[in-house]
Amino acid sequence: MVGKHPGKANVFMNVNDRSKIAIIGGGASGMMAALVAARGGATVTIYEHMDRIGKKILMTGNGKCNFSNLSFSDKDYYTNNTDLIKSVFGQFSNQDAMNFFIKNGVLVKEKNQYLYPLTEQASTILDLFRRELEQSGVTIHTSYEVSKIVVMKDRSASGQEQNLFKIQDDPTAYQKVIIACGGKAAPKSGSDGSGYRLAQTLGHEVIQPLPALVQLRSSESYFKAIAGVRTEAILKLCVEGKVITEESGELQLTDYGISGIPVFQLSGMAAMALFEKKRVEVIIDFIPSVSKEDLKEYITEQGMRFQNAEVPPLLEEILQGLMNKKIVMMLMKQSGMKADIKINQLAPIELDKLLGRIKKWYVKITNTNPFANAQVCRGGIDCMQVSHSCESLLIPGIYFTGEILNVDGRCGGYNLQWAWSSGVVAGLHACQSMQKR
Ligand SMILES: Cc1cc2nc3c(=O)[nH]c(=O)nc-3n(C[C@H](O)[C@H](O)[C@H](O)COP(=O)(O)OP(=O)(O)OC[C@H]3O[C@@H](n4cnc5c(N)ncnc54)[C@H](O)[C@@H]3O)c2cc1C
Numbered sequence: 001m002v003g004k005h006p007g008k009a010n011v012f013m014n015v016n017d018r019s020k021i022a023i024i025g026g027g028a029s030g031m032m033a034a035l036v037a038a039r040g041g042a043t044v045t046i047y048e049h050m051d052r053i054g055k056k057i058l059m060t061g062n063g064k065c066n067f068s069n070l071s072f073s074d075k076d077y078y079t080n081n082t083d084l085i086k087s088v089f090g091q092f093s094n095q096d097a098m099n100f101f102i103k104n105g106v107l108v109k110e111k112n113q114y115l116y117p118l119t120e121q122a123s124t125i126l127d128l129f130r131r132e133l134e135q136s137g138v139t140i141h142t143s144y145e146v147s148k149i150v151v152m153k154d155r156s157a158s159g160q161e162q163n164l165f166k167i168q169d170d171p172t173a174y175q176k177v178i179i180a181c182g183g184k185a186a187p188k189s190g191s192d193g194s195g196y197r198l199a200q201t202l203g204h205e206v207i208q209p210l211p212a213l214v215q216l217r218s219s220e221s222y223f224k225a226i227a228g229v230r231t232e233a234i235l236k237l238c239v240e241g242k243v244i245t246e247e248s249g250e251l252q253l254t255d256y257g258i259s260g261i262p263v264f265q266l267s268g269m270a271a272m273a274l275f276e277k278k279r280v281e282v283i284i285d286f287i288p289s290v291s292k293e294d295l296k297e298y299i300t301e302q303g304m305r306f307q308n309a310e311v312p313p314l315l316e317e318i319l320q321g322l323m324n325k326k327i328v329m330m331l332m333k334q335s336g337m338k339a340d341i342k343i344n345q346l347a348p349i350e351l352d353k354l355l356g357r358i359k360k361w362y363v364k365i366t367n368t369n370p371f372a373n374a375q376v377c378r379g380g381i382d383c384m385q386v387s388h389s390c391e392s393l394l395i396p397g398i399y400f401t402g403e404i405l406n407v408d409g410r411c412g413g414y415n416l417q418w419a420w421s422s423g424v425v426a427g428l429h430a431c432q433s434m435q436k437r
Helices: 028-039 056-063 082-091 094-103 122-135 194-201 262-277 292-305 315-319 326-332 348-360 414-437
Strands: 020-024 043-047 077-079 106-112 114-117 139-141 149-155 161-167 175-177 206-212 230-239 242-253 258-259 278-287 360-364 377-379 397-399 408-410
Touching: 020 028, 020 161, 020 397, 028 122, 028 175, 028 230, 028 414, 056 326, 056 414, 077 082, 077 278, 082 414, 094 106, 094 114, 094 161, 094 414, 114 122, 161 175, 175 194, 175 414, 194 377, 206 262, 242 262, 262 278, 262 377, 292 315, 292 348, 292 414, 315 326, 348 360, 360 408, 377 408, 408 414
Parallel strands: 020 043, 020 175, 043 139, 175 397
Antiparallel strands: 077 408, 106 114, 149 161, 206 377, 230 242, 230 278, 242 258, 278 360
């Protein structure tokens, strides 16, 4: 588990007065914040501009909802405030999320550390929230776009000045507002970036949102010939000629560039470098399990074996024992070799050239795919402007949760975990601070 525990979240505390909390956005973090606040005794209203809450959840984990991960560290996240995420995960961890789901009637399945509902159906998670929100008396306004939050001043019985809020033209005065609008990734699910504008009208800085956990594009023409190939590979992200990070796993070659989990994991850093107009390349090792020297020895031995053969095999045929045929043909062509070269005709200098490409194939990256294809957003509300209870440091009473903040995680359940954890923390602190008044 991550970080120091500043105090575990107490899900059972109660506020005396039915204080009012508005939640903008009925996604993963908004639903969690609503549930926790309502169970804490607050009167909670969700404003959601889609016709249903939780649409994105149904898309997660290929419809199976990879809701968290057993392997967990703050290193699995990108943010401009590591202390914030350590504190939030300290208050509600991956273990707490697992316990929450089990306690609320969803059994859990683990696959290579990735956590899913036992049913492997994302709808199981969404149904849990719909049911529990109803049970807890949360009011849900759907098809309700929020573009304005009015901030008013109020004086409490003790004479203390505090903020009160109104949502659009709704006459209700809220003591707290939790902004849980998500980022800009997959806008058809509702997260269209309108939350950033809302935050900006309240004075918050938004760090440039960029697509992340997304495919990388290249303008090289040879991708058409290798589209559809999947292969295990090591990928190094190279910015201005310097390797900054690497990932391994199944690479997918497409007609516009590269995809697959290792590409997704590199994509946030690539997006930032491209945004800064830097030169971005990905260096691919197509046979990571064998060293260049061992490959050289093996191919040379094959050449010797057929040195005096009457009908020696083609180089291409030998290489097909090592790599996908489409990749073999493309690498041979790029190395200036004819397709019909025989294994025993290969000159050492040609072999070196070919091996150089097999072990270090440079792909010049020109762009990421757009937000429509991205799973998350890199960037968002400046995390230095929120407290460890996810409350705005600029306007007390406003809270932020989930992907709208400048926090994004690796592929593997980390983004939903952030949504759950920040949702719990904001929901509870919003309740607790009303209780103290
Ligand atoms: C295809 C896909 C697969 C994914 N798979 C996984 C996975 O398996 N595991 C994982 O951890 N993460 C996954 N993610 C990422 C994860 O879904 C998100 O990080 C998470 O849902 C963010 O939660 P959120 O509450 O911050 O925002 P969202 O879930 O985006 O919810 C925001 C809500 O706010 C509403 N809203 C926005 N603006 C307004 C407004 N102005 N007024 C009213 N309502 C508004 C939206 O309609 C939406 O319902 C995936 C994402 C995608 C797109």
